Amino acid sequence: MLDLLKQPWHWSVAGVIIGLFVPLLLITGNKALGISSSMRHICAAILPAKIPYFKYNWKKQSWNLIFVSGVLIGGWIASHLLANPEPIKIADTTKTYLQTLGIQEFGALVPTDLFSWEGLFTLRGFIFIVVGGFLVGFGTRYAGGCTSGHSIMGLSNLQLPSLIATICFMVGGFIVTWLVIPYL
Amino acid sequence: MKEVKDIDTLDFETRNQPEEKAEKQTLASQLKYLLLGIGFGIVLVKAEVISWFRIQEMFRLESFHMYGVIGTAVVVGIISVQIIKRFNMKSLSGEPIKLEAKPFSKGQIYGGLLFGFGWALTGACPGPIYAQIGTGVSVFIITLLSAVAGTWFYGLIREKLPH
Numbered sequence: 001m002l003d004l005l006k007q008p009w010h011w012s013v014a015g016v017i018i019g020l021f022v023p024l025l026l027i028t029g030n031k032a033l034g035i036s037s038s039m040r041h042i043c044a045a046i047l048p049a050k051i052p053y054f055k056y057n058w059k060k061q062s063w064n065l066i067f068v069s070g071v072l073i074g075g076w077i078a079s080h081l082l083a084n085p086e087p088i089k090i091a092d093t094t095k096t097y098l099q100t101l102g103i104q105e106f107g108a109l110v111p112t113d114l115f116s117w118e119g120l121f122t123l124r125g126f127i128f129i130v131v132g133g134f135l136v137g138f139g140t141r142y143a144g145g146c147t148s149g150h151s152i153m154g155l156s157n158l159q160l161p162s163l164i165a166t167i168c169f170m171v172g173g174f175i176v177t178w179l180v181i182p183y184l
Numbered sequence: 185m186k187e188v189k190d191i192d193t194l195d196f197e198t199r200n201q202p203e204e205k206a207e208k209q210t211l212a213s214q215l216k217y218l219l220l221g222i223g224f225g226i227v228l229v230k231a232e233v234i235s236w237f238r239i240q241e242m243f244r245l246e247s248f249h250m251y252g253v254i255g256t257a258v259v260v261g262i263i264s265v266q267i268i269k270r271f272n273m274k275s276l277s278g279e280p281i282k283l284e285a286k287p288f289s290k291g292q293i294y295g296g297l298l299f300g301f302g303w304a305l306t307g308a309c310p311g312p313i314y315a316q317i318g319t320g321v322s323v324f325i326i327t328l329l330s331a332v333a334g335t336w337f338y339g340l341i342r343e344k345l346p347h
Contacts, residue, residue, distance in 0.1 A: 018253065021224055071228065133302065139298030165293075
């Protein structure tokens with residue numbers, strides 16, 4: 001059983017489990033799945049700075065902060081207790097292409113040549129880690145949700161605005177992947 | 185101030201949460217969200233959707249994996265929501281389950297594109313950023329801080345942005 005759990009989970013199994021978080025959260029406490037709002041609550045809790053957008057009772061949304069703390073702990077459990085001993089198997093075409101960009105480390109879930117403390121202090125690493133992170137925070141709040149809030153929760157409720165948001169997430173990702181990353 | 189309030193209603197994720205009058209915020213009541221979060225974090229890692237490589241594969245259309253995960257999740261979510269609506273299901277505390285529609289805003293286009301740029305660069309949407317820190321790639325703490333800074337900056341300038 002443990003060996004089964006340690007293997008990478010098939011997309012269909014993972015998809016079913018992720019999808020079930022929609023009804024699980026609704027039934028547990030009438031909560032809509034959504035991760036990116038946690039970052040708004042962090043701003044409201046730490047540095048509201050009299051900005052109207054951060055003036056609300058974030059403590060009422062504390063479930064969301066507790067949920068994302070759980071996600072962090074889950075990340076630890078999955079990578080320490082349920083770790084896959086094999087390196088991640090990505091498509092050969094992707095691997096060959098990434099090698100032409102100078103990426104050499106394919107053992108972990110992320111290329112450690114880009115995502116490391118040493119990498120952070122290079123221009124390339126700064127763009128991937130810091131600029132990328134900033135765009136994730138700014139963009140999700142502007143869009144009113146992220147992959148979980150729009151693409152999973154919103155689409156599950158058949159909301160057209162969430163479909164528009166999801167299409168834009170993908171278009172944005174295609175633009176950077178094809179037109180920007182090759183030159184970084 | 186009036187206008188600010190109007191924009192506020194666009195923020196579904198916060199707006200959709202009903203007042204928690206019935207549910208006291210006891211440690212026990214919060215523990216279930218911790219457990220659910222742990223489960224969510226485990227599946228994000230084990231499905232490898234937090235992998236920068238998997239996100240590159242997805243945007244380069246070289247693997248079905250990510251499309252399979254997200255597509256299956258949406259189908260399961262749609263069926264679940266339909267069942268909840270059909271049977272007027274209630275939450276554990278007995279309240280009727282409420283699902284409010286997100287109104288359209290131009291932010292879904294502009295913000296969506298900007299998030300897409302960031303998703304391709306970091307290889308992580310917000311959930312995976314937290315999970316990635318948990319797996320021990322500690323530099324993702326910087327990604328999280330940048331994302332919080334981006335969120336804060338949005339709050340600062342949002343009244344000047346088209347919505």
